[in-house]
Amino acid sequence: MKAIVHTRYGGPEVLSLGEAPLPKTGEDEILVKVHASSVTTADWRMRAAAFPPALWLPGRLMTGLFRPRHAIPGGEFAGRVVETGRAVRRFKPGDSVFGFSGHGANAEFLAIREDACVAPSPASLSFAEAAALPFGGLAALVFLRDFARVSPGQDVLVVGATGGVGSYAVQIARALGARVTAVCSAANGWLARDLGAEDVIDYHTESPLDRPRRYDVVFDTVGAMNVPASRAILKPGGLFLPLNFSLPEIYHALRGRMFGGPRVHIGVNADRAEDLETLAEMVWNGQLRPVIDRIYPLQDVPDAHAYVQRRHRKGAVVITTATGAAPAALPSEGVMPGLVAEPVPHGICLQV
Ligand SMILES: NC(=O)c1ccc[n+]([C@@H]2O[C@H](COP(=O)([O-])OP(=O)(O)OC[C@H]3O[C@@H](n4cnc5c(N)ncnc54)[C@H](OP(=O)(O)O)[C@@H]3O)[C@@H](O)[C@H]2O)c1
Structure with a gap:
């Protein structure tokens, strides 16, 4: 099968389109024909071994000490089940599924255990849209619902509100009943509002610290805030939730737990199937929609990595494995939340 492969850490140039053996379907596994996958922040960090200094060793132990443990990158996927192992009960051939495998998804086929992070794909979504959900959706759901326990009427600040995680965090905080203030650049303010933000702060010209509003939760998806800054804008008892963390945040988290503060x-x-099912339900209820910035064909995964690594993406960057897909990318100002993008021989055709 065709797959993107890499055997060393480095820039996007270490990735190339190659041939890989078709994965064997274990007894408790399903074989998925991948129609769409993606490139996420986790993917480029693993490709580059770019971990915060404090997490360098745990990061390398996880991804491979000297070279990548998994040759095929790509964590998110959506596609159709083509084969099931003898012990599989949840799925049957022909089922549409989506999920998060951590690696191996930038390929034509992927084998994954039926009890891993995989669920029936929301019927209303295309494969490209379904593949845009798991990474950002799962992180936003678990951080806001489980870690922060956001409740109705709370004020939530989402920093990086139109990125891979942020674009889902705005929607999920809103669905949990919070009033959301989004921090993003002015050009993306419309998107943040469209996703449910009540107020938008352009980080190029203003800081949340300049505003009188105080928050129950500050969810920083980009690493732009620190503990003292968050403290200045949190209500008493409010929670700072950094998605990127290093030694200072670890210190403050431990200190707060042991001595107060x-x-x-x-x-x-964690990547759990039941959380994917919750995301699918939210899509069904109209509380959540995928946000797709660009779509690249499989052979252009290196370009997609370079784009995502710039850290200005809006929602997800999707990879399609459809045969003959054109090397098309939506124009950067053409973010199309909730639209179906169908690759056609000479470009991308957008349909509502
Ligand atoms: N702990 C976990 O379990 C977990 C899970 C998932 C992800 N993560 C981590 O979370 C981080 C977030 O990932 P992501 O994929 O969401 O990142 P991303 O998509 O690369 O973030 C890009 C977004 O950040 C915005 N941005 C850049 N600088 C900003 C600033 N100073 N203030 C406000 N917004 C700014 C950009 O907006 P403009 O284009 O408008 O500038 C863009 O919308 C990653 O480091 C990832 O590794 C951790």
């Missing part, structure tokens, strides 16, 4: 929560979201 500013509440800081650091964590990593």
Whole structure:
């Protein structure tokens, strides 16, 4: 099968389109024909071994000490089940599924255990849209619902509100009943509002510290805030939730837990099928929609990595494995939340 492969850490140039053996379907596994996958921040960080200094060793132990443990990158996927192992009960051939495998998804086929992070794909979504959901959706759901326990009427500040996680965080905080203030650039203010933000702060010209509003939760998806700054804008007892963390946040989180003080929560979201099902339900209820910035064909994964690594993406960057897909990308100002983008021989055709 065709797959993107890499055997060393480095820039996007270490990735190339190659041939890989078709994955074997274990007894408790399903074989998925991948119609769409994606490139996320996790993917480029693993490709570049770019971990915060404090997490360098744990990061390398996880991804491979000297070279990538998994040759095929790509964590998010959506596609159709083509084969099931003998013990599989949840799925059957022909089922449309989406999920998060951590690696192996930038390929034509992927084998994954039926009890891993995989669920029936929301019927109303195209494969490209379904593949845009898991990374950002799962992180936003677990951080806001489980770690912060956001409740109706709370004020939530989302920093990086139109990025891979932020674009889902705005929608999920809103769905949990919060009033959302989005921090993003002015050009993306319309998108943040469209996703449910009540107020928008352009980080190029203003700081949340300049505003009188105080927050129950500050969810920083980009690493732009620190503990003292968050403290200045949190209500008493409010929570700072940094998605990117290093030694200072770890110190404050431990200190707060042991001796009291500013509440800081650091964590990593687990990737669970039941949370995917919650995301699918939210899509069904109209509370959540995928946000797709660009769509690249499989052979252009290196370009997609370079784009995502610039850290100005809006929602997800999707990879399609459809045969003959044109090397098309939506224009950067053409973010199309909730639209179906169908690759056609000479470009991308957008349909509502
Ligand atoms: N702990 C966990 O379990 C977990 C899970 C998932 C992700 N993560 C981590 O979370 C981080 C977020 O990932 P992501 O994929 O959402 O990032 P991303 O998509 O690269 O973020 C890009 C967004 O950040 C915005 N941005 C850049 N600088 C900003 C600033 N100073 N203030 C406000 N917004 C700014 C950009 O807006 P403009 O284009 O308008 O500038 C863009 O919308 C990553 O480091 C990832 O590794 C952790």
